[in-house]
Amino acid sequence: MSDFDAGTGATAGGSAALAAAQAQLKKIKKQKVLLMGKSGSGKSSMRSIIFSNYVAKDTRRLGATIDIDLSHVKFLGNLTLNLWDCGGQEAFMENYLSQQRSHVFSNVGVLIYVFDIKSGEWERDLGTYVNIISALVQYSREAQVFILIHKMDLVARNHREADYEAAVAAVRRKTAEACAIVRRLRNDSGAATKLSSSSSQQPPGGSSSGAGDLDLDVDVQFFATSIWDQSLYKAWASIIHDLVPNLPIIETQLASLGQAVDADEILLFERTSFLVVSKWTSQEGDSNPYGDRFERMSNILKAWKHTCSSFTGTPRNAEQFSDFEYRMGTSFSMFVTKFTTNTFILVCLPPGEARFNSAKLNVAAARPWFKYLDGPVVPPGSSQGPGVPAGSGYGGGGGGGAGEMGMGPPEN
Amino acid sequence: MSSSSAPGAGDPVPIDDGDRPSRPRPVRFISPAVLNLHRVYEQDQQRIQNKDGVKVPDPTVAQVKGKPRLLIMGQKGSGKSSISSVVFHKLPAAETLFMESTARIQKDSLNSFMEFQVWDFPGQIDIFNNPSYSFDLDAIFGEVGALIWVIDALDDYSESISRLNMTVVHLQRSYPHITIEVLVHKVDSLTEDYRGEIVREVELRTLDELGDLGVENAPISFHLTSIYNHSIFEAFSKVIQKLIPRLGQLEAMLTSLCRTCRFEKAYLFDVNTKIYIASDSTPEDTTSYVICSDYVDVIIDLTEVYGSWPRSQQWRDRLEGEPFNQTLEEQVGCEWAESVMVLADSKRPIMLREVDRFLALVAIMKEGSYDKMAQINMNVDVVVKGLTDFFEITRAGEKSRTGQEMVGQLPQN
Numbered sequence: 068m069s070d071f072d073a074g075t076g077a078t079a080g081g082s083a084a085l086a087a088a089q090a091q092l093k094k095i096k097k098q099k100v101l102l103m104g105k106s107g108s109g110k111s112s113m114r115s116i117i118f119s120n121y122v123a124k125d126t127r128r129l130g131a132t133i134d135i136d137l138s139h140v141k142f143l144g145n146l147t148l149n150l151w152d153c154g155g156q157e158a159f160m161e162n163y164l165s166q167q168r169s170h171v172f173s174n175v176g177v178l179i180y181v182f183d184i185k186s187g188e189w190e191r192d193l194g195t196y197v198n199i200i201s202a203l204v205q206y207s208r209e210a211q212v213f214i215l216i217h218k219m220d221l222v223a224r225n226h227r228e229a230d231y232e233a234a235v236a237a238v239r240r241k242t243a244e245a246c247a248i249v250r251r252l253r254n255d256s257g258a259a260t261k262l263s264s265s266s267s268q269q270p271p272g273g274s275s276s277g278a279g280d281l282d283l284d285v286d287v288q289f290f291a292t293s294i295w296d297q298s299l300y301k302a303w304a305s306i307i308h309d310l311v312p313n314l315p316i317i318e319t320q321l322a323s324l325g326q327a328v329d330a331d332e333i334l335l336f337e338r339t340s341f342l343v344v345s346k347w348t349s350q351e352g353d354s355n356p357y358g359d360r361f362e363r364m365s366n367i368l369k370a371w372k373h374t375c376s377s378f379t380g381t382p383r384n385a386e387q388f389s390d391f392e393y394r395m396g397t398s399f400s401m402f403v404t405k406f407t408t409n410t411f412i413l414v415c416l417p418p419g420e421a422r423f424n425s426a427k428l429n430v431a432a433a434r435p436w437f438k439y440l441d442g443p444v445v446p447p448g449s450s451q452g453p454g455v456p457a458g459s460g461y462g463g464g465g466g467g468g469a470g471e472m473g474m475g476p477p478e479n
Numbered sequence: 480m481s482s483s484s485a486p487g488a489g490d491p492v493p494i495d496d497g498d499r500p501s502r503p504r505p506v507r508f509i510s511p512a513v514l515n516l517h518r519v520y521e522q523d524q525q526r527i528q529n530k531d532g533v534k535v536p537d538p539t540v541a542q543v544k545g546k547p548r549l550l551i552m553g554q555k556g557s558g559k560s561s562i563s564s565v566v567f568h569k570l571p572a573a574e575t576l577f578m579e580s581t582a583r584i585q586k587d588s589l590n591s592f593m594e595f596q597v598w599d600f601p602g603q604i605d606i607f608n609n610p611s612y613s614f615d616l617d618a619i620f621g622e623v624g625a626l627i628w629v630i631d632a633l634d635d636y637s638e639s640i641s642r643l644n645m646t647v648v649h650l651q652r653s654y655p656h657i658t659i660e661v662l663v664h665k666v667d668s669l670t671e672d673y674r675g676e677i678v679r680e681v682e683l684r685t686l687d688e689l690g691d692l693g694v695e696n697a698p699i700s701f702h703l704t705s706i707y708n709h710s711i712f713e714a715f716s717k718v719i720q721k722l723i724p725r726l727g728q729l730e731a732m733l734t735s736l737c738r739t740c741r742f743e744k745a746y747l748f749d750v751n752t753k754i755y756i757a758s759d760s761t762p763e764d765t766t767s768y769v770i771c772s773d774y775v776d777v778i779i780d781l782t783e784v785y786g787s788w789p790r791s792q793q794w795r796d797r798l799e800g801e802p803f804n805q806t807l808e809e810q811v812g813c814e815w816a817e818s819v820m821v822l823a824d825s826k827r828p829i830m831l832r833e834v835d836r837f838l839a840l841v842a843i844m845k846e847g848s849y850d851k852m853a854q855i856n857m858n859v860d861v862v863v864k865g866l867t868d869f870f871e872i873t874r875a876g877e878k879s880r881t882g883q884e885m886v887g888q889l890p891q892n
């Protein structure tokens with residue numbers, strides 16, 4: 068079994084681009100994330116569960132959010148989420164769309180829109196949604212949109228799929244409608260240039276109302292969610308995934324580590340949310356029939372943290388466990404351990420005492436290679452500027468450059 | 480989903496419960512004639528119907544003698560079917576919202592560390608006083624077991640208490656070996672103070688009325704329960720423990736393990752239900768039970784995800800080749816599942832060790848024990864061996880023993 072240090076030495080190999088990268092990576096990336104949807108749809112609940120270690124039942128105590136509840140979530144070392152939890156009562160919504168319009172909808176990286184599947188007034192909810200999407204497209208055309216069809220637990224099991232599909236179809240229709248409205252508005256006023264000014268991909272001065280039509284389609288991703296199961300973690304892991312800086316480096320290094328310790332699977336969790344930041348799976352591990360296992364692991368470990376906090380009486384956001392080992396006879400072994408300051412790592416291995424012990428040592432030895440997860444330091448690789456599609460300069464276990472994913476200009 | 484983790488005992492309890500979705504109301508009233516049809520149908524279907532494929536024996540046939548029986552009764556809508564689904568079939572508590580009213584007795588046969596039966600009664604029939612059908616009471620109460628009477632704490636419970644007392648009177652007269660367990664149920668939305676008040680009131684009224692009916696010293700216990708937290712599993716643990724022959728011996732084994740390994744608390748869990756069937760002799764402690772039971776949950780979930788599917792032959796061949804040149808069986812230290820979790824606060828580890836197909840030993844260890852794991856595991860091995868022997872004897876004994884003889888052994892403690 069190869070030693071991790073030797074196995075990945077090449078990754079750290081000096082690269083000419085390193086110096087150039089320095090400037091880029093010193094920056095902490097900030098992302099403005101809007102959380103919207105009608106009052107009572109569950110926005111504050113999911114935020115509290117993911118980032119504040121509430122359990123589902125604690126959310127029954129949450130009151131309605133007044134205006135906008137702004138929080139800065141430090142996610143790993145060099146990503147900060149500016150989470151705008153926007154109270155959904157009608158008066159507030161109207162205000163976001165009018166007085167606060169540019170304040171709320173400018174520089175948005177991600178919009179998460181939450182629909183309550185059991186809402187009695189779908190038509191009305193969809194109407195509001197159209198207005199919100201129009202405003203978003205007007206001010207932040209590059210924003211990613213995630214639609215959560217939420218509270219799925221309230222739908223009887225045998226209706227879930229059909230109800231979800233129907234909701235998705237309706238929201239899709241309305242999204243197109245919203246885009247059409249903005250397009251018409253633009254064509255009418257000829258204000259296309261002004262509206263798209265925040266776009267960095269637009270060739271300078273090249274936007275005409277005709278060209279604008281094409282990229283006005285908003286790309287939305289849908290998730291069926293409930294705070295009562297792991298579906299919430301699936302949705303949020305996807306939302307987070309594209310925002311994490313240095314992702315290609317993380318992936319490459321996890322793969323090297325996995326191969327070095329002979330693992331079948333490795334998951335890297337952010338330490339507070341326990342969202343899966345990155346993962347690696349061996350060929351054998353790929354035949355695992357549990358496709359939902361990543362969000363399940365988040366959910367299981369998060370629930371466990373909560374149990375520990377009731378047991379020890381320590382605050383729920385405190386670190387609750389440091390080490391976990393599980394050897395299941397001749398079936399598999401695994402351990403979960405504190406990895407870097409901001410992460411936990413789960414390693415699933417084939418059975419065997421020696422394999423297990425050496426993997427633990429090697430994972431501990433690999434910690435320094437992942438230091439950059441804890442702060443804006445230079446990772447063993449280089450960076451490309453924002454806006455340039457990442458994806459060609461890195462690969463294999465070898466040196467190679469890797470890029471910060473271009474997510475549009477940082478907010479400040 | 481084990482995942483909607485229940486709170487610890489010290490958790491603040493949400494009082495405002497306005498947002499719990501209201502239950503779709505099934506038609507609860509069924510006429511006696513229809514009910515009778517159901518009953519006839521049920522008798523025909525009984526063998527085919529059981530969903531788990533476990534054969535449910537006809538209660539009138541003598542072969543079932545010796546299996547302890549849990550009889551769950553109470554008013555309709557009090558939560559009986561929810562309880563039996565959550566405890567014995569791992570239904571997530573929230574899913575009980577869609578549960579339909581029970582129309583006929585549901586009989587479950589569970590094969591665990593010991594075999595037992597769970598009968599879920601329809602709240603709307605009165606077995607002692609039914610106009611359309613007279614029940615064979617011997618077939619119901621003839622076995623050793625417990626009557627579990629569920630009272631909805633959120634509802635007016637006067638009628639439930641009088642029905643309970645009628646039942647107690649019958650049982651005391653003809654089946655005094657049945658223990659009676661009253662669950663004051665659905666207390667999840669009540670404050671701690673109010674819970675205490677309600678259980679006291681239920682207890683007082685029950686014992687008062689029973690006194691008026693001339694029954695003294697009936698074997699009744701009261702429990703506060705909810706399917707939304709651990710209380711229901713803890714209550715069933717106590718109920719089941721009364722049905723285990725030679726419980727004292729088990730407790731002695733765990734107590735001695737705690738002494739030799741310096742454990743703070745040790746439990747023997749029935750893994751499938753998270754009922755603990757024994758613990759050491761230190762005082763009961765809900766917080767310890769909760770963390771150990773959640774630990775069992777974690778292990779079950781991880782085992783399902785990573786341990787329940789077959790690996791390929793190539794995988795095995797590779798692992799058994801260089802540099803080990805040993806079979807996987809030779810490479811592992813222990814053929815049973817074993818696990819340790821080190822908590823951050825005081826480095827107090829929790830350990831779990833599989834005993835057999837049904838049982839696991841879970842213990843909270845003292846600070847710093849993690850370094851002595853090798854030695855601890857040796858001691859645990861010895862106790863696990865003792866436990867295995869214990870249950871082999873018990874299982875063998877069950878086959879030859881009749882229910883009545885088991886009763887004679889019960890109150891050992």
Ligand SMILES: Nc1nc2c(ncn2[C@@H]2O[C@H](COP(=O)(O)OP(=O)(O)OP(=O)(O)O)[C@@H](O)[C@H]2O)c(=O)[nH]1
Pocket residue numbers: 104105106107108109110111112113123126127128129130131132133153154155156217218219220221292293294295498500
């Ligand atoms: N059944 C169910 N209830 C949920 C779910 N998510 C949230 N809830 C409940 O919905 C209620 C309202 O949740 P909030 O998170 O306060 O709603 P909100 O969207 O923040 O509302 P505003 O702040 O007024 O905009 C709470 O009682 C939650 O417990 C879910 O997935 N299923």
Ligand SMILES: Nc1nc2c(ncn2[C@@H]2O[C@H](COP(=O)(O)OP(=O)(O)OP(=O)(O)O)[C@@H](O)[C@H]2O)c(=O)[nH]1
Pocket residue numbers: 502553554555556557558559560561562575576577578579580581582600601602603664665666667668704705706707
């Ligand atoms: N809040 C709360 N609700 C519960 C609890 N247990 C059961 N319920 C609810 O009570 C309702 C009735 O539950 P059932 O289990 O069908 O009641 P039952 O006693 O079997 O009723 P019958 O079959 O008609 O006799 C369901 O909506 C459950 O969700 C609990 O601990 N807390």
Ligand SMILES: [Mg+2]
Pocket residue numbers: 110111112130131132152153154155
């Ligand atoms: Mg809110």
Ligand SMILES: [Mg+2]
Pocket residue numbers: 559560561579580581599600601602
């Ligand atoms: Mg029922």
